[in-house]
Amino acid sequence: MSQTTVSEPGVARSSTAKKESLTVIDNRTGKTYELPITHGTTRAMDLRQIRVSADDFGLMSYDPAFMNTASCTSRITYIDGDRGILRYRGYPIDQLAESSNYLETAYLILNGELPTKPRYDKWVWDVTHHTMVHENVKDLMMGFRYDAHPMGMLLSTVGALSTFYPEAKEVHDPLVREKQIQRLIAKIPTLAAFAYRHSKGMPYVYPDNDLSFCGNFLNMMFKATELRYHVNPVLERAFDVLFILHADHEQNCSTSAMRGVGSSYVDPYSAAAAAIGALYGPLHGGANEQVLRMLAEIGSKDKVPAFVKEVKESGGEVKLMGFGHRVYKNYDPRAKVIKQMADKVFEVTGRNPLLDIALELERIALSDDYFVKRKLYPNVDFYSGLIYQAMGFPVDMFPVLFAIGRMSGWLAQWQEMVEDKEQKIARPRQVYLGADERPYVPLIQRS
Numbered sequence: 001m002s003q004t005t006v007s008e009p010g011v012a013r014s015s016t017a018k019k020e021s022l023t024v025i026d027n028r029t030g031k032t033y034e035l036p037i038t039h040g041t042t043r044a045m046d047l048r049q050i051r052v053s054a055d056d057f058g059l060m061s062y063d064p065a066f067m068n069t070a071s072c073t074s075r076i077t078y079i080d081g082d083r084g085i086l087r088y089r090g091y092p093i094d095q096l097a098e099s100s101n102y103l104e105t106a107y108l109i110l111n112g113e114l115p116t117k118p119r120y121d122k123w124v125w126d127v128t129h130h131t132m133v134h135e136n137v138k139d140l141m142m143g144f145r146y147d148a149h150p151m152g153m154l155l156s157t158v159g160a161l162s163t164f165y166p167e168a169k170e171v172h173d174p175l176v177r178e179k180q181i182q183r184l185i186a187k188i189p190t191l192a193a194f195a196y197r198h199s200k201g202m203p204y205v206y207p208d209n210d211l212s213f214c215g216n217f218l219n220m221m222f223k224a225t226e227l228r229y230h231v232n233p234v235l236e237r238a239f240d241v242l243f244i245l246h247a248d249h250e251q252n253c254s255t256s257a258m259r260g261v262g263s264s265y266v267d268p269y270s271a272a273a274a275a276i277g278a279l280y281g282p283l284h285g286g287a288n289e290q291v292l293r294m295l296a297e298i299g300s301k302d303k304v305p306a307f308v309k310e311v312k313e314s315g316g317e318v319k320l321m322g323f324g325h326r327v328y329k330n331y332d333p334r335a336k337v338i339k340q341m342a343d344k345v346f347e348v349t350g351r352n353p354l355l356d357i358a359l360e361l362e363r364i365a366l367s368d369d370y371f372v373k374r375k376l377y378p379n380v381d382f383y384s385g386l387i388y389q390a391m392g393f394p395v396d397m398f399p400v401l402f403a404i405g406r407m408s409g410w411l412a413q414w415q416e417m418v419e420d421k422e423q424k425i426a427r428p429r430q431v432y433l434g435a436d437e438r439p440y441v442p443l444i445q446r447s
């Protein structure tokens, strides 16, 4: 607990000097407490001293869904949701999307600095030489039903990797951590591509070390009978940008899962499996899949006004998928980059016919009072699915693609958590509102 001061009832505290603290009067007891403010936060543990009697547990803060609770300090990603700013380690997202590639950005996120040329080369070599998976992983994947969702397959196989690398338990050993980080970043595209090939009933394609991170992924996804699959450089670059945009987003649902599960000091494969599970949900990484389903359901541009009306009148039940964000109350900067990139991709793949519906939805929503008042803007998922679909990815694969990019962020946040001396096993409190103690009633006596 940090330094706090308490005054007895009636003791006035008069000071005009500006202080970084909060004065709280407990009207139940008349006591006054002065709680320090650090980095714009007060510590929830400082509330514990506020009690009505010696046997009172003490005051807690109640914050379902962590609407206003910082659970950690971090030096990785900065977001200003009101101004639409996103930076990794201080670098603006649009500059990274313009000039960096995914592996360089992953290095930055994980290590705090852009790599020098020798460090970059070593990092690329290390990742490239960890893309293979054990043959038994392939057998494990063969066991899934033909129509298994690739995200379910990814989740299970990432978790299963912990059994192949038992040393990963040594989470306090930086060298062991470094190796698992290389493995996870390198292997997730392989597992993602295997999951896709499984659903198609096609043979799995092994990694090719002559290709770039994104080129290798496209090769493992789409190579058919040709001796050498031609990686289209526009699509290869588009993936670099998409993975950069998805690489980290501070304490979102899946990252909180990674940190929360990782805080028990389980191995990172198990923690990453939990993060993939969180990402799978339709309110998180599953949203891009839902956007495409929504656009297909709307069917044509002229039906957009009726759909928007339905959303508004549903009382929150029907949502405009790909719109809104807990943090961004302005245009999501990632959506801006993706929208600009879409045209380049469509020049290669042909225009996605659903784009017109999406543009019309955006146009109407951005001028409609319902959305304007609630500050609902397109988020990263609104346009990414259109690009993925135009490239030939089935909708089931969209959250999987999100997971490939986000793996670097999850691992950076996990590493930061493990090294943070202030962190302990995550264990939120609850406010119990259930039944008081009562005696057990045997089954036969229950009416």
Ligand code: CMC
Binding pocket: 249, 252, 282, 283, 284, 285, 287, 311, 315, 316, 318, 319, 320, 321, 322, 323, 324, 325, 326, 327, 374, 376, 379, 380, 381
């Ligand atoms: N369509 C229609 N209304 C919406 C939407 C939407 N997409 N999003 C929020 N609202 C309304 C909501 O009903 C509420 O209205 P009211 O004040 O009348 O009750 C108000 O806006 C505030 O919404 P909220 O649910 O309190 O906001 P939240 O911060 O809890 O939820 C969200 C954020 C992203 C879960 C939500 O906006 C949403 O469900 N969006 C659609 C799903 C989506 O696109 N998710 C991807 C997020 S970005 C990628 C990622 O990082 O995962």
